[in-house]
Amino acid sequence: MSIVDLARPEIRAMQPYSSARMEASGGAILLNANESSWAPPGDDALDCNRYPDPQPPALIEALAALYGVRPAQVLVGRGSDEAIDLLVRAFCRAGEDAIAIQPPTFGMYAVSARIQNAAVLEIPLADDFSLDVDAVLAALTPAVKLVFVCTPNNPTGQKVTLAQVERLAQALAGRALLVADEAYIEFADTPSVAPLIDRYDNLAVLRTLSKAWALAGARIGALLANEEVIALLRRIIAPYPLPRPCVALALQALSAQGQVQARKHVAIVREQRERMAKALAALPGVRDVLPSQANFLAVRLDDPATVYQRLLAAGIVVRDVRRYPGLGDALRITIGTEGENDRVLAVLQDIYA
Numbered sequence: 001m002s003i004v005d006l007a008r009p010e011i012r013a014m015q016p017y018s019s020a021r022m023e024a025s026g027g028a029i030l031l032n033a034n035e036s037s038w039a040p041p042g043d044d045a046l047d048c049n050r051y052p053d054p055q056p057p058a059l060i061e062a063l064a065a066l067y068g069v070r071p072a073q074v075l076v077g078r079g080s081d082e083a084i085d086l087l088v089r090a091f092c093r094a095g096e097d098a099i100a101i102q103p104p105t106f107g108m109y110a111v112s113a114r115i116q117n118a119a120v121l122e123i124p125l126a127d128d129f130s131l132d133v134d135a136v137l138a139a140l141t142p143a144v145k146l147v148f149v150c151t152p153n154n155p156t157g158q159k160v161t162l163a164q165v166e167r168l169a170q171a172l173a174g175r176a177l178l179v180a181d182e183a184y185i186e187f188a189d190t191p192s193v194a195p196l197i198d199r200y201d202n203l204a205v206l207r208t209l210s211k212a213w214a215l216a217g218a219r220i221g222a223l224l225a226n227e228e229v230i231a232l233l234r235r236i237i238a239p240y241p242l243p244r245p246c247v248a249l250a251l252q253a254l255s256a257q258g259q260v261q262a263r264k265h266v267a268i269v270r271e272q273r274e275r276m277a278k279a280l281a282a283l284p285g286v287r288d289v290l291p292s293q294a295n296f297l298a299v300r301l302d303d304p305a306t307v308y309q310r311l312l313a314a315g316i317v318v319r320d321v322r323r324y325p326g327l328g329d330a331l332r333i334t335i336g337t338e339g340e341n342d343r344v345l346a347v348l349q350d351i352y353a
């Protein structure tokens, strides 16, 4: 049995759209896609009068090298949000199938499921926000086609261990696709589970250039999975998902020089994360700072509403995560530059002075 046998039959059967860019390669005079023959103002050799490559080979190769997988195991799209949406649409039949998530977690899994009219099975994280593999497995129903695991988890910051991911992948074999969302893995102490996709055909990994790679505005995310899953999703992704200027920015970020810069900034964030965790934990109104492997801290406060408002009055916007289960007293604070972090501490010190 192949993991794509679990996908919606009509998606497996459909004839994908064949774009002009896919049908023809080579040739210097392009009169096949009703494009303009003139570059737009300010184009700067981007060739934006031409449709982009559906899956730009240079970007796919750079991402495959970065993540340690083969190019055929990579799908690149408009942020990992698009990959989440494509997975749900490809695997969940409306009104019949389901996804499983572990709240409190990233909101887009449930949003994509609701758009597709797929049910959302919620299996809460343990009290310390660690993943309870036994609880997940015990709660699963045959309707569940996708199990999302966010590691490090947003908004709590904890990681799922490699051993837990393997146990889940083994237990889900032939039943469901396990999707490990590693949006923040660059900030963690332990490596990605991406190398496991060769061993478990029902494991997929979400990666993004939005966080550690400073490209949230360019919308570049990737799904790493076995070739059949990637091929299936390539059938339903929009014909030209990635704008040429965004691809150019991504290639610069992934160049040798870009990688040096990204690693430098990740190191600063990790250092600042430890500093902020200590400084915040020492303040009288701070109940707890959750241990974080990501580029943010979830902070429990005596009076989160006041702190939120005072920060806002000082021009500092943090995320109010009080609506999440188990986080009724928490704010999520992204780690910024040293100067930005100083400003946060100054406001909090002022409140508790």
Ligand SMILES: *Cc1c(COP(=O)(O)O)cnc(C)c1O
Pocket: 078, 079, 080, 081, 082, 106, 150, 153, 154, 181, 183, 207, 208, 209, 210, 216, 219, 220, 221
């Ligand atoms: C930010 C975030 C994403 C979305 O990333 P994009 O690539 O920008 O779409 C995915 N998963 C989690 C857990 C996130 O926090």
